[in-house]
Amino acid sequence: MxxxxxxxxxxxxxxxxxxxxxxxxxLGPFGEPMNPGQxxxxxxxxxxxxxxxxxxxDAEKPDRKVYAVTPAxxxxxxxxxxxVGWPKPDLVEFxxxxxxxxxxxxxxxxxxxxxxxRELLRTLREAQQSALSEPPGSPATALLEGVVLRLQADLRWxxxxxxxxxxxxxxxxxx
Amino acid sequence: xxxxxxxxxxxxxxxEHGDGESWVxxxxxxxxxVPQGQTVAVMGPSGCGKSTLxxxxxxxxxxxxxxxxxxxxxxxxxxxxxxxxxxxxxxxxVFQAFHLVDELTAAENVELPALLAGRSPRAARRRADVLLxxxxxxxxxxxxxxxxxxxxxxxxxxxxxxxxxxxxVLADEPxxxxxxxxxxxxxxxxxxxRATGQTLVVVTHDERVAATxxxxxxxxxxxxxxxxxxxxxxxxxxxxxxGLEG
Numbered sequence: 001m002x003x004x005x006x007x008x009x010x011x012x013x014x015x016x017x018x019x020x021x022x023x024x025x026x027l028g029p030f031g032e033p034m035n036p037g038q039x040x041x042x043x044x045x046x047x048x049x050x051x052x053x054x055x056x057x058d059a060e061k062p063d064r065k066v067y068a069v070t071p072a073x074x075x076x077x078x079x080x081x082x083x084v085g086w087p088k089p090d091l092v093e094f095x096x097x098x099x100x101x102x103x104x105x106x107x108x109x110x111x112x113x114x115x116x117x118r119e120l121l122r123t124l125r126e127a128q129q130s131a132l133s134e135p136p137g138s139p140a141t142a143l144l145e146g147v148v149l150r151l152q153a154d155l156r157w158x159x160x161x162x163x164x165x166x167x168x169x170x171x172x173x174x175x
Numbered sequence: 176x177x178x179x180x181x182x183x184x185x186x187x188x189x190x191e192h193g194d195g196e197s198w199v200x201x202x203x204x205x206x207x208x209v210p211q212g213q214t215v216a217v218m219g220p221s222g223c224g225k226s227t228l229x230x231x232x233x234x235x236x237x238x239x240x241x242x243x244x245x246x247x248x249x250x251x252x253x254x255x256x257x258x259x260x261x262x263x264x265x266x267x268x269v270f271q272a273f274h275l276v277d278e279l280t281a282a283e284n285v286e287l288p289a290l291l292a293g294r295s296p297r298a299a300r301r302r303a304d305v306l307l308x309x310x311x312x313x314x315x316x317x318x319x320x321x322x323x324x325x326x327x328x329x330x331x332x333x334x335x336x337x338x339x340x341x342x343x344v345l346a347d348e349p350x351x352x353x354x355x356x357x358x359x360x361x362x363x364x365x366x367x368x369r370a371t372g373q374t375l376v377v378v379t380h381d382e383r384v385a386a387t388x389x390x391x392x393x394x395x396x397x398x399x400x401x402x403x404x405x406x407x408x409x410x411x412x413x414x415x416x417x418g419l420e421g
């Protein structure tokens with residue numbers, strides 16, 4: 001969050017409320033639940049770290065501070081933009097659940113997959129509806145497409161899990 | 176037909192193909208009720224029987240045994256002629272490969288079912304204009320299918336399926352040949368249809384298509400293994416998926 005706010009500020013010095021509005025536009029439906037105080041807390045932290053300075057207060061609205069990126073902040077933005085880190089999908093827990101269910105026979109892995117699939121499809125439905133209701137040209141569309149594609153990948157993984165475990169089930173029934 | 180009568184009702188439906196080594200039971204004792212205005216997606220791996228089920232519902236194939244009712248009328252024993260009439264008047268089909276008539280323009284393709292059902296050319300033309308507008312292709316009305324993109328062709332095919340105000344639309348892999356943007360266009364049209372209360376049964380591989388339905392049925396080896404309501408059951412977990420939760 002700190003990096004994102006800093007990077008948005010790199011465009012031009014801004015008030016906190018302007019940054020917040022830009023952030024919300026970029027996030028579409030994901031921006032709505034954002035806590036209004038969050039941006040100010042983040043700016044205060046960035047100021048303390050010497051990455052932004054409070055340039056001036058608006059003469060007419062002295063409570064509205066204008067923030068600008070410092071040279072150190074510029075460097076940090078450049079580094080953040082080019083960094084190639086990527087969030088790791090967390091597949092291990094569900095995988096181990098299936099392994100444990102199959103081994104202990106306390107639950108049917110195929111049933112667990114089916115339940116998880118229902119859950120993901122409901123989430124996909126929500127993402128899809130959000131995507132369809134975004135106005136044309138909204139920057140949040142790309143984010144929603146990412147969510148939809150990841151859910152599709154997860155659903156395909158579930159299909160693969162189902163095939164594997166139903167094959168094993170058939171084999172053990174035949175034996 | 177009163178409101179509580181399901182628009183589509185199926186009892187003990189069985190369809191067998193082939194004989195000897197090649198014998199398969201493509202649809203294996205299926206029961207199904209689709210209420211008026213519901214959108215249903217049927218998913219399953221290739222060969223699970225989902226397309227055969229759709230063909231049976233639409234009277235394109237006849238069942239080995241079992242009953243099929245569409246709009247309060249039993250259809251499995253109808254004569255070929257009566258079945259053809261039912262397909263024309265009550266059912267709209269959308270296929271993966273579009274199946275447009277290559278020699279006819281978009282507008283003429285959309286007019287065709289109305290003309291075949293005995294409507295006047297003028298009424299057919301008016302209806303086609305409205306439908307092409309609805310699928311946002313009014314400006315392509317005079318183009319031949321070969322002059323349209325895949326997504327545009329499928330939208331023409333959807334408009335054609337709606338020409339006679341069918342009681343149910345049956346779609347078989349409607350986005351199977353489409354890219355992501357064209358898929359979204361089709362989903363948008365389906366969402367509009369759903370909002371107008373159009374009953375829709377769609378067979379699909381595409382999770383995105385399935386997720387727009389009110390209800391999802393999973394098929395394996397000719398049988399239903401899952402039947403889930405998707406509508407009105409939001410998980411509120413979207414935020415977690417983009418790293419914004421908590």
